[in-house]
Amino acid sequence: MFMKFIIQKSGFFLLFTFLGFFSANAQETGSISGMVTEKGTTNPISNAIITVYNSEDSSKSGATESDATGNFKIESLSLGNYRVEVTMIGYNTAVVRGITLTKDNPNYVIKSVSLSQGMTETEEIVVESEKSAIEFQADRKVFNVENQPITQGGSAIDVLKNIPSISVDNDGNVSLRGSTNVKITVDGKPFGLQGQNRSTILDQIPANQISSIELITNPGAKFDAEGTSGVINIILKKSDNFGYNGNIVLSTGTQDKYTGSLNLNAKKSNWNVYGNYDYRQMDFNMRGGFQRYNFIDPNAAYLDQNSSGRFRNNNHFVKAGLDYTFDDLNSLSLSGNYMYRDGKRNGRINTTQYNSQNNISNQLFSITGDDRTGYTLDANLNYLRKWKNSKRTLTGDFTFSRNDDDLNSFTNENPITPPNPTPLNRKQINKDGTNNFIGTLDLTNPFSETNKLETGVKATINDIDRNYRTEDYNWNTNQFANNVGLTNQFKYKEQVYAGYVSYSGKLDNFSYILGVRAEQTNTDGELVTTNETFKTNYFDLFPSASLSQKLGLTEEISLSYSRRIQRPQAWALNPFKQSIDAYNYFSGNPNLKPEYINSIELSFIKYLNTTTITPSVYYRQSDNSISRVRQLLDSNVAVVTFENYAKTKTYGIDFIVNSQLFPFLNINGSVSYFKTEVDATNLATALVNENSTMSGRVGAMFTAPDLFNLQVSYFYSGKITVAQGTLDPFQSFDASITKDFFDRRLTLGFRVSDIFNKMNFKVNITNDQNFREFIEMKRDTRTAFFTLTYRFGNYKDQKPPKRRRNTDQQQPQQDGFGF
Structure with a gap:
């Protein structure tokens, strides 16, 4: 009875969220926020000027100043591609490029922008926007799991336990929408998972090697017709950083x-x-x-x-x-x-x-x-x-x-x-x-x-x-x-x-x-x-x-x-x-x-x-x-x-x-x-x-x-x-x-x-x-x-920082992210 109570309350919570958000005014806008600190320390920098430019035409989209704690937030930005410039008298200028606001991820957080005192150079950083936890594509749902602490030290079984519509029992048997007859692949390949020891192999795939889980409940003609309830595709990580x-x-x-x-x-x-x-x-x-x-x-x-x-x-x-x-x-x-x-x-x-x-x-x-x-x-x-x-x-x-x-x-x-x-x-x-x-x-x-x-x-x-x-x-x-x-x-x-x-x-x-x-x-x-x-x-x-x-x-x-x-x-x-x-x-x-x-x-x-x-x-x-x-x-x-x-x-x-x-x-x-x-x-x-x-x-x-x-x-x-x-x-x-x-x-x-x-x-x-x-x-x-x-x-998901002289600071130009 207690478990029924818990899940019913969870259902009521989600339903309430659903109804409540539907009554709100949905907007096709997003925000960029972050924190400005002094490089080499954790000291916040207040009154730094943060300016947002549209990557398509370099037009100015918004501006603000950092508060006493170094935090800033610029709202009501249309979805699209942006770059952010952070300036402060007596410090170098930092430029953060490659920020993308989407329907799935309309609010981008720059964890920290560090400025160096007495520098005259501009440091440019090209970033890759963090993936949304869930992405909805034409024929599948994609669950990005590579940054989930909940699976550290675990296996693919632990990852699948946290995916909606998937159930994993105590013996490692995986079911999708109530059916254990689901096709499971790794990077689209069988990987031995079609045999009797499927749960054993899944328990041996390390969670820290998994990038995402693709859930395809009604696959189209391009996919194999095998699988009662659909396809679960495990995508392994693959780095391509320079x-x-x-x-x-x-x-x-x-x-x-x-x-x-x-x-x-x-x-x-x-x-x-x-x-x-x-x-x-x-x-x-x-x-x-x-x-x-x-x-x-x-x-x-x-x-x-x-x-x-x-x-x-x-x-x-x-x-x-x-x-x-x-x-x-x-x-x-x-x-x-x-x-x-x-x-x-x-x-x-x-x-x-x-x-x-x-x-x-x-x-x-x-x-x-x-x-x-x-x-x-x-x-x-x-x-x-x-x-x-x-x-x-x-x-x-x-x-x-x-x-x-x-x-x-x-x-x-x-x-x-x-x-x-x-x-x-x-x-x-x-x-x-x-x-x-x-x-x-x-x-x-x-x-x-x-x-x-x-x-x-x-x-x-x-x-x-x-x-x-x-x-x-x-x-x-x-x-x-x-x-x-x-x-x-x-x-x-x-x-x-x-x-x-x-x-x-x-x-x-x-x-x-x-x-x-x-x-x-x-x-x-x-x-x-x-x-x-x-x-x-x-x-x-x-x-x-x-x-x-x-x-x-x-x-x-x-x-x-x-x-x-x-x-x-x-x-x-x-x-x-x-x-x-x-x-x-x-x-x-x-x-x-x-x-x-x-x-x-x-x-x-x-x-x-x-x-x-x-x-x-x-x-x-x-x-x-x-x-x-x-x-x-x-x-x-x-x-x-x-x-x-x-x-x-x-x-x-x-x-x-x-x-x-x-x-x-x-x-x-x-x-x-x-x-x-x-x-x-x-x-x-x-x-x-x-x-x-x-x-x-x-x-x-x-x-x-x-x-x-x-x-x-x-x-x-x-x-x-x-x-x-x-x-x-x-x-x-x-x-x-x-x-x-x-x-x-x-x-x-x-x-x-x-x-x-x-x-x-x-x-x-x-x-x-x-x-x-x-x-x-x-x-x-x-x-x-x-x-x-x-x-x-080069462990970060970014290209190496580029530096240019302050004397080269003219009207911002196209940065190539609008293609």
Whole structure:
């Protein structure tokens, strides 16, 4: 009840903000503010003259003087590009160029302008405007996360937890608008994230390497049609500052967590070379269990299992790249990512089984553990060709990825009731390998400033080999022997060949994008152990449309539609059973069909003086929806597998607010409500379920110049419905603080995640006539991190300062920022 109260209050707050700001007079204006200080000290300079010039025509746009504290603010500036001159008798003149005021970021803050006493030179500084926390583009929302203290020392999982419409549970499973069937890419590439260990790989991508998250809920024809609820694209950082620059980041956390990274970049003339290395050691404690009520076997009426364990993961992440510009029309980029991982796990399991008279029928204690190693290699070649006197472009992109994982695990059972002199001792040796090749060619041909045609082709080839071997200890021969029933090799090859056409245009304030994508899918599966094969070939068309109408200078409404597909993953198709423990197995389903999705979304954007408001409503219908199910294999053993549900309908609303209330305070929040209706009557007449879910997120960033940055974030996810039952609500509250030293060369940070330790994972299986089961997992999500960052070289996002003599001060001229 308390959590519902919190999220309802958050929703009321955002709704009140929405209504309140709508009643205000929105203006297409912005402001420039800052502080003037004496160089070498923190002493403020009062009565300095600050003049703002328009970069388009060098006309004077405003002027003021700094107050007694050195602060100044010039308001009522039209959106556009500006430069600022700061003068004071007896001091040098400072010129700040490259300031841009936009709808997303109408208020620019110059942290500090330092003047030198007795100097006669003018110091010019070209700055890059800070990105807005949220950017709204034609087909996506972009969340800029590189300067968020809340994720310091964390991973991509921690970053995704703070993105509206995205939910991440205690086990690292990512869902978008209630669906875990979301396509996740890194720089538009798969990066091994299409496999069974997606959450593991995401947890190994360091947060300090991520620049932004792109959220594409209704992708157009240019994007792959894969993904039920859309695409999440993780953009990694890439520096292109002239000269050399870099940084070192060290972090330590509670429960033996350590990270360190080195980032380097060098740019000169036509060359840009960059490289990053990151090391992460993460230790986690895990506990959990389940209670199963069996309705078909009175001797196994109730099963209670409790487990605990400790994990240690060591990860190495390397990124390197080279950009070369041949001339104004041709450029080439080479880049690669390499991630190596190894981990250990040790656990204990207590299992007790009762009959219908509540007497113990079976009791055992098990010791488990595993060693795992793996790597992900991603290599990319990109070529860009432009045409002279034309905006036509041709892009070629070719990517090869290799993902490899080895797992050696063991289970030693110690029966208590009844005693067993030959208990189960089991070893499992799993080897998974995936090769992925992607080749694309994209042509963009503008017919005018507002109309263009885009077309392209793409080939995606996945080659997967999964080899599982299980050995049980033979007490007669005193050695391990192969368990044929749990040993198999599964090979799977998927080829997708695609082509698309997209046309976009604009008529006054109305714009549109119309497109269609064609995909031919060929799959070949081979069960090497039994010499069985299966093939599927199918062709699909995926139309898409996006319509947008500006309702004035500050309002825009858009309507979009897309048809999409969710193909079965290889690990969900392999029918051979894998043993998790004596009472739990996993098995794929080779009869899975592709899931087809039709999605429609209506969005509205309102730009206000300091606030952006975005409500969206959507409807999504999935036919043959692929879902995880849990079934009783016999009276004792449950198996997790996959089935196609007849139909799943989801409709809901997202409401996002981003507000820069003051230069030092940014507040953002979101509330999502959706209802899911699940129809699995093709499996059993009783498998029908529905539920409404509300989730919300509220965050604030407080910036005290020259003092500290403070960020807090709260997230709540309501109950989620599946055909067999529900997932319980979960929540998290995080906070962080950073402090800069030595002109931002050194930054110290402290972060605490899940302060109240409320991130739990609990599943209730109640909609099955044979059994009921309640599963709960919990790991130590409450973690504190201390982080140190040191920057060197030309570390600022600016060009080197230029100096000129005061005698050269004449009428300001064009500075080139108006193009």
